[in-house]
Amino acid sequence: MDESWEPGSLTKVVHLLFLSGAWGMQMWVTFVSGFLLFRNLPRHTFGLVQSKLFPYYFHICTACAFVNLCILAPQHAWTRLTFWEASQLCLLLLSLTLAAINARWLGPRTTAAMWALQTLEKERGLGGEVPGSHQGPDPYRQLRDRDPKYSALRQIFFRYHGLSSLCNLGCLLSNGLSLGRLALGLRSL
Template sequence: MEEGGNPGSLTKVVHLLVLSGAWGMQMWVTFISGFVLFRGLPRHTFGLVQSKLFPFYFHISMGCAFVNLCILASQCSWAQLTFWEASQLFLLLLSLTLATINARWLESRTTAAMWALQTVEKERGLGGEVPGSHQGSDPYHQLRGQDPKYSALRQQFFRYHGLSSLCNLGCLLSNGLHLAGLALALHNL
């Protein structure tokens, strides 16, 4: 740290690069790549791609959140912590917690449920089509009605997927709010 308790220039640059890199990655994965891949790839290929990317994505998010929290925590004067500093620390702690839940718990369960779903779908000749490309009645809807095991697997998958999505959105929002906080604290631009 520089004199007066201010972080050095390198610390500031690392903090901003790691935070903005994580937030940019989260924006891309959440709002761009998933939708593009979902609309352009066969259903099971999309699942395979996501199963390979998401472990890296969640662990990188977790690592970035950890680095940012460590940097910010090391800069705080804990005896005189202001509400603003506490809220910024809370945002980074929330991001770390949610990214860790995704990386260490939800991702593996979501992927396992997806593989189980795909096994049943492959047995029925499904999964090779691009979503939205089938004509007539939805074969997946029919399968849910005919096979209680498939219906239960689907509910399990969407439960884990939904929780994972909420955690991901929480990380995205936490990092975005922290970035906004950094921007508001700028004296020159």
């Protein structure tokens, strides 16, 4: 391909809708809904909601990144990419990769570890309280101190959860930078 392909108006609109839609969804899930649900739902209910919500969320993020990459990639002559064009493609590829890792690998492992933790907690009568509502010593800390299996499962859960959160923040940042790049390229509002 010798020359750059100039996308039509519909292609530009679809690209902007998918990119801004994914970024808006990521902002909402990352910074609003998770905190609201965590603060207001019983612990195990929160886990159940997240286990149902996150697979869709991660797959939608993956699909949006894929569509955006498919729209943007053919627009440029690969031999003459500018720094900004190459960075835009790299950001979308990074977003696609991180979302796919979350959807296919980290998300299911985090959920499996959470179910194992909840099973042990239910056996001990825990999990029905809203976080921060218990008085006195922390029953989860006591369980962690007394039960090495629970402590090990908790470490596994937090390892996967932490990696998943980093991937999610990477997607959010990649899409935010891509949106910023698009905004800088606007000729008028």
